[in-house]
Amino acid sequence: MLGIEDSRGIFKNSLRLTEHTTGVDFTNPINEKHSYFLTAKLVARQYRSDEELNYDQYVPAFRASYSFSTVKMSLRAEVSFEKTINDMQFSKKSKKVRKNFFNVTPSASAIFLLSRKSTFSILYSVPSFRPDIYYLNPFVDRSDPSHWKVGNPDLEPEISQLLSMSYRFYTEKTSLAFSAKYKHSGNAIYPYDYTNETGALVTTYRNMNRSEMLSFNMNFEYKVPDKLQIWCTGEAKYTYYSITRSNFPLWNFKAVAGVYVTLFKKATLGIIGNIRPMSTSVQHTKFEYLTTATLRGEYTFTSRLSFLVDVDKFLWKHINVENVKETDSFYYHKDEQWRGRWVSFTLVYNFGRLCDRVKKSGRGVKNEDRVKEL
Secondary structure (H helix, E strand, O other): OEEEEEEEEEOHHHOEEEEEEEEEEEEEEOOOOEEEEEEEEEEEEEEEEOOOEEEEEEEEEEEEEEEEEOOOEEEEEEEEEEEEEEEEEOOOOOOOEEEEEEEEEEEEEEEEEEEOOEEEEEEEEOOEEOOOHHHHOOOEEEEEOOEEEEOOOOOOOEEEEEEEEEEEEEOOOEEEEEEEEEEEEOOOEEEEEEEOOOOOEEEEEEEOOEEEEEEEEEEEEEEEOOOEEEEEEEEEEEEEEEEOOEEEEEEEEEEEEEEEEEEEOOEEEEEEEEEEEOOOOOOOOEEEEEEEEEEEEEEEOOOOEEEEEEEEEEEEEEEEEEEEEEOOEEEEEEEEEEOOOEEEEEEEEOOOOOOHHHHHHOOOOOOHHHOOOO
16 A cells, blocks of 8 residues: 655745655455554655755654454554654754654554453553754744743654553443553653743753653543433643753643533534643643633534534633742642633535545554654
């Protein structure tokens, strides 16, 4: 299977990105229990901005995986070999810089069918994140005199260790799932703040000494076909960052809940509410939480065509929670703000799904290296 994908975008300061991806997949089901999968891919990215920026990134990669399946169990192991080539010239006066990386990223997963109503899965992987121009560019943005922003061309790729486990129980009307994740990195890339000699706050990026993440998730759904759907999800996440001699432990919480009611055969009315943190810098001791609610109406004309009306953020509450540590005491501050709302109209047409064998492979041409979980 051969896949080709192109994309182009224009961003701030006339920054233009052109991206070409070519991938070849080969799958071989040896028999009912054994199969293997081979993938070769090349990603070419070009960043240009008013002839001042000349930055090219090339990512050739090769991935091989092996699968073993029975009625009660499914196992999968794979390894990826990835080369990253960065050719960077940030201005006509600066020298051209080349930075190359090579990473080997293995992964393994197992799914166990405990009963007709429950499953357990475990996954181990070594995800990688390659910094691009948004993280590397040394240009200093002084548009806000009190808060400067600058990239760091000396960043190294972020390599992590990820272990996740999940359990799911389901019946005809209900579904309940629990999951836990642990992630460790010795060179995580995150925003870093410091005050320069002029007194301005500078935000940049750097590879930290160590970062850890532990999260617990819960998902619940109750559904009566063509009548009612109730669902909710919640997450408690603990993060720990180590920068030079400073440590930043942090707990964050978020939750989403929704109810959909079928008014008549083709129309539904629902409400979705959520609360989530808004903190960005790993050094923040100030937690900002945002609660919102969305009212949604949907009418289905056919199995492929539907129309949606969203009253977004008709309830909006901004909560600032600040924890200030002084010796062993913590002080609590709370500030609430109410904001506006808007209405959106959406027409959705479903063109259908990929053929079953392509969908089952779960591969295709994807550039996941540019996605970073914060």
